[in-house]
Amino acid sequence: MVCKLKELAVQLFDAGALRLGDIEAKLGRRTPIYFDLRVVVSHPKIVKAISQQLQVLSSGVPHELVCGVPYAALPFAAVMSVNTDTPMIMKRKETKLYGTKKILEGVFQKNQTCLVVEDVVTSGGTLLETVNTLRSEGLIVTDAVVVLDREQGGVGVLEASGVRVRSMFTMTELVSMLRDAGRISEQTVDIVSDHIKECQFGVKDNCDPVDT
Numbered sequence: 001m002v003c004k005l006k007e008l009a010v011q012l013f014d015a016g017a018l019r020l021g022d023i024e025a026k027l028g029r030r031t032p033i034y035f036d037l038r039v040v041v042s043h044p045k046i047v048k049a050i051s052q053q054l055q056v057l058s059s060g061v062p063h064e065l066v067c068g069v070p071y072a073a074l075p076f077a078a079v080m081s082v083n084t085d086t087p088m089i090m091k092r093k094e095t096k097l098y099g100t101k102k103i104l105e106g107v108f109q110k111n112q113t114c115l116v117v118e119d120v121v122t123s124g125g126t127l128l129e130t131v132n133t134l135r136s137e138g139l140i141v142t143d144a145v146v147v148l149d150r151e152q153g154g155v156g157v158l159e160a161s162g163v164r165v166r167s168m169f170t171m172t173e174l175v176s177m178l179r180d181a182g183r184i185s186e187q188t189v190d191i192v193s194d195h196i197k198e199c200q201f202g203v204k205d206n207c208d209p210v211d212t
């Protein structure tokens with residue numbers, strides 16, 4: 001049975017996947033909320049539930065391969081691959097400097113369609129880097145499924161690059177569910193909402209780390 005999103009949000013919070021406070025994120029950005037999905041490798045039921053939800057999101061998207069953005073999304077991509085019998089490929093963080101010198105591991109052919117799986121989208125930069133690598137290797141990438149869209153402009157950036165993004169949660173949905181479940185306060189919801197408005201990425205970023 002597919003775990004309901006509200007239950008999953010609470011399970012993620014209780015597993016320590018959400019950090020609140022003044023947190024340093026990627027490239028020195030400050031954020032009042034950080035979603036750390038790396039902790040869920042210690043919670044197989046949550047990995048299973050997230051993978052099932054991502055499978056539901058990807059059910060209308062024809063694809064021959066699946067690729068998780070390293071590293072946090074790799075367990076979800078692997079479970080989806082096994083559950084749906086869809087071959088997986090893996091992008092290396094850096095090109096191997098010896099032996100095969102590959103950037104992609106696994107078997108694929110040019111013009112195959114590949115679904116990308118990601119944990120979080122903020123600016124969209126990390127997901128786009130993987131998409132660009134896959135495309136430069138001759139694969140067709142038009143769709144991605146992600147656990148959390150932080151609603152900070154990344155989805156628009158990706159759509160402008162020809163990648164449709166389907167997310168399990170937006171940040172607004174996630175914090176509302178956690179407030180309704182008594183896990184976070186209304187004040188935290190307001191702080192997160194203000195941060196989303198103030199810290200947007202896109203054509204002209206207004207979230208330069210030196211300004212925050």
Ligand SMILES: O=c1ccn([C@@H]2O[C@H](COP(=O)(O)O)[C@@H](O)[C@H]2O)c(=O)[nH]1
Pocket residue numbers: 025026033034035036037069072119120121122123124125126127154
């Ligand atoms: O709450 C968060 C925010 C970001 N991440 C990690 O960063 C990238 C997404 O950031 P982009 O600006 O879209 O590149 C993603 O791969 C996450 O691993 C995070 O874990 N939690």
